[in-house]
Amino acid sequence: MNDSQSIVTIHSKNFSKLSVVASLLCLAITSHALPCEKKVDDIKHVLLISVDGLHQKDVDSFSKSNPDSTIAKLLHTGVYFNNASTSKPSDSFPGLMAQVTGGIPATTGVWYDNAWDGSLFPAGSNCKGTPGIPTTWDESLDFNSTAVFTSINDSLLPERLVDGECVKVQPYEFLRVNTIFEVAKKYGLVTAWTDKLPAYSIIRGPSGTGVDDLFVPEISGVNKTNVTAVEGYDELHIKAILNWINSLKADGSPFSVPAIFGGNFQSVSVAQKSTAGGYLDANGTPSAVLKGALEYVDDALGQFVDALDKKGLLDCTIIIISAKHGQSPIDRTKLKEIPKATLSAQVTVPINQLTVDDVALFYLKNHNDSGVAAKQLLANATLLGITTLYEGQSLIDEFHCNPCEDSRCPDIAIKTNVGIIYSTAPKIAEHGGFNEDDLHVPIIVSHPTFECKVDSTFVETRSIAPFILSVLGMDPNELEAVCKDQTPNLPLFE
Numbered sequence: 071m072n073d074s075q076s077i078v079t080i081h082s083k084n085f086s087k088l089s090v091v092a093s094l095l096c097l098a099i100t101s102h103a104l105p106c107e108k109k110v111d112d113i114k115h116v117l118l119i120s121v122d123g124l125h126q127k128d129v130d131s132f133s134k135s136n137p138d139s140t141i142a143k144l145l146h147t148g149v150y151f152n153n154a155s156t157s158k159p160s161d162s163f164p165g166l167m168a169q170v171t172g173g174i175p176a177t178t179g180v181w182y183d184n185a186w187d188g189s190l191f192p193a194g195s196n197c198k199g200t201p202g203i204p205t206t207w208d209e210s211l212d213f214n215s216t217a218v219f220t221s222i223n224d225s226l227l228p229e230r231l232v233d234g235e236c237v238k239v240q241p242y243e244f245l246r247v248n249t250i251f252e253v254a255k256k257y258g259l260v261t262a263w264t265d266k267l268p269a270y271s272i273i274r275g276p277s278g279t280g281v282d283d284l285f286v287p288e289i290s291g292v293n294k295t296n297v298t299a300v301e302g303y304d305e306l307h308i309k310a311i312l313n314w315i316n317s318l319k320a321d322g323s324p325f326s327v328p329a330i331f332g333g334n335f336q337s338v339s340v341a342q343k344s345t346a347g348g349y350l351d352a353n354g355t356p357s358a359v360l361k362g363a364l365e366y367v368d369d370a371l372g373q374f375v376d377a378l379d380k381k382g383l384l385d386c387t388i389i390i391i392s393a394k395h396g397q398s399p400i401d402r403t404k405l406k407e408i409p410k411a412t413l414s415a416q417v418t419v420p421i422n423q424l425t426v427d428d429v430a431l432f433y434l435k436n437h438n439d440s441g442v443a444a445k446q447l448l449a450n451a452t453l454l455g456i457t458t459l460y461e462g463q464s465l466i467d468e469f470h471c472n473p474c475e476d477s478r479c480p481d482i483a484i485k486t487n488v489g490i491i492y493s494t495a496p497k498i499a500e501h502g503g504f505n506e507d508d509l510h511v512p513i514i515v516s517h518p519t520f521e522c523k524v525d526s527t528f529v530e531t532r533s534i535a536p537f538i539l540s541v542l543g544m545d546p547n548e549l550e551a552v553c554k555d556q557t558p559n560l561p562l563f564e
């Protein structure tokens with residue numbers, strides 16, 4: 071930071087004092103449709119980008135070998151948190167919820183796209199029968215999951231009892247806490263987001279009204295293992311974000327430049343998993359396929375910066391680059407696929423749901439069986455690739471939830487040895503788990519007035535949520551999860 075810039079302190083209830091450089095403070099929330107004046111004392115927009123799969127290591131190596139890239143330029147005028155962790159589990163759903171609510175899975179209630187809720191009823195059941203269903207917040211809810219442009223068929227939604235009445239549960243009603251978008255709406259700000267399928271309407275927040283323009287084309291509408299096809303899909307997100315910068319909705323109709331907007335890229339994640347892609351060595355040298363995907367994303371980031379510049383918005387926009395998750399293993403020699411059935415066969419007590427990737431979450435029929443199941447799994451820990459098994463008190467301590475009290479808390483969670491994936495699909499990496507390559511993602515916070523700074527303080531991606539509210543002049547304590555989980559702000563101005 072520039073030493074001559076004065077430091078002021080914002081006071082906020084129950085929250086650690088935030089020291090903020092005065093010149094960046096947006097004191098007045100006014101019109102957000104107009105280009106900002108040529109000065110840095112009012113941040114009016116935050117562009118948040120998740121490059122799904124992006125490791126901290128990828129940023130280091132890409133910026134080093136591409137010094138003229140947009141990522142390198144954003145770092146040059148950015149604060150780079152190079153010791154950041156995403157959520158545990160590191161699935162896309164809890165990973166994104168961390169960034170937009172400030173919460174851990176126990177607080178958001180969002181553990182995985184596909185998991186379990188012991189209190190919900192099946193679609194079309196009219197809430198009859200025994201509660202408890204697998205939750206599938208994915209393409210299975212679409213009218214047509216092989217079409218890019220589709221939407222959720224409400225008849226396929228789970229049901230729940232509210233004051234004795236049986237109602238359908240939209241994805242956003244599944245989320246237990248409010249989002250940055252809902253807080254922004256409270257202040258009259260404009261919001262927009264793009265992500266990979268219709269169930270990402272979860273980002274609207276429990277009110278359902280947080281995001282003014284939500285653009286969620288279905289990625290299953292393209293070949294999800296073909297990097298070129300997925301880049302074609304990402305192009306839709308790029309166009310939407312460029313539209314927002316140009317005061318248009320994703321569909322091209324008139325709009326205001328949103329105060330909080332952004333979205334994700336999928337091509338890097340697909341290139342990391344693809345048998346034709348991945349990394350060439352344990353240091354994270356990208357294969358040609360992955361290198362191509364990184365260049366593709368970098369080019370898109372360049373288009374955003376150029377568009378913001380052309381509109382005169384660069385000075386009043388903060389750009390944040392992070393990732394919902396990494397991808398594990400980077401070192402392909404560590405890869406070992408184990409069939410999911412081998413894992414479930416080890417347990418003789420009844421299982422309601424087993425969620426796997428490079429992680430395993432067991433939801434048991436009887437919570438009191440978790441000790442028995444844990445013993446059975448640990449009896450074969452080496453063969454099953456188990457590093458750590460969380461159950462009972464260790465699960466409560468690690469994840470801050472209790473399966474006997476919370477209908478979405480797993481009974482058992484498994485941290486795998488690096489490289490274990492419980493699948494036989496042709497892929498060389500996955501995420502969801504608790505290893506370094508899953509968790510260690512970058513957070514880059516960039517603005518033209520920032521001087522290049524690398525901060526190795528340990529931070530979590532959930533700190534992005536309070537940060538976004540505070541730079542736009544809102545109180546981070548408006549976020550329920552920030553209060554509950556005591557989520558600190560990014561230590562940007564300390």
Ligand SMILES: *[C@@H]1O[C@H](CO)[C@@H](O)[C@H](O)[C@H]1NC(C)=O
Nearest residue numbers: 213214215216217218219291
């Ligand atoms: C679903 O979408 C695909 C791809 O657009 C299309 O070919 C197919 O006809 C659609 N199915 C139905 C039932 O509309």
Ligand SMILES: *[C@@H]1O[C@H](CO)[C@@H](O)[C@H](O)[C@H]1NC(C)=O
Nearest residue numbers: 194212213214223224225226
């Ligand atoms: C929506 O889902 C219901 C329940 O499965 C099904 O009967 C109906 O045909 C679906 N609607 C369309 C238009 O596909």
Ligand SMILES: *[C@@H]1O[C@H](CO)[C@@H](O)[C@H](O)[C@H]1NC(C)=O
Nearest residue numbers: 293294295296297298299344
């Ligand atoms: C999808 O793409 C992959 C990789 O490019 C290819 O091997 C596969 O055949 C494609 N699948 C279909 C159904 O086209």
Ligand SMILES: *[C@@H]1O[C@H](CO)[C@@H](O)[C@H](O)[C@H]1NC(C)=O
Nearest residue numbers: 292293296297298299300302
């Ligand atoms: C991958 O997708 C691209 C773009 O849709 C297509 O041209 C190419 O044939 C596909 N490759 C495979 C192997 O399916």
Ligand SMILES: *[C@@H]1O[C@H](CO)[C@@H](O)[C@H](O)[C@H]1NC(C)=O
Nearest residue numbers: 419436437438439440441442
């Ligand atoms: C747990 O409870 C179930 C149902 O009451 C019972 O059948 C089972 O034996 C119990 N298991 C243990 C380990 O106590």
Ligand SMILES: *[C@@H]1O[C@H](CO)[C@@H](O)[C@H](O)[C@H]1NC(C)=O
Nearest residue numbers: 412413415416446449450453
């Ligand atoms: C470990 O798993 C293998 C494969 O499922 C099985 O054959 C073996 O009996 C198991 N060993 C123990 C001690 O449970």
Ligand SMILES: *[C@@H]1O[C@H](CO)[C@@H](O)[C@H](O)[C@H]1NC(C)=O
Nearest residue numbers: 152153154525526527528529
């Ligand atoms: C990253 O954070 C961890 C946990 O606080 C700490 O042990 C480690 O030293 C940090 N790494 C660096 C490079 O500072």
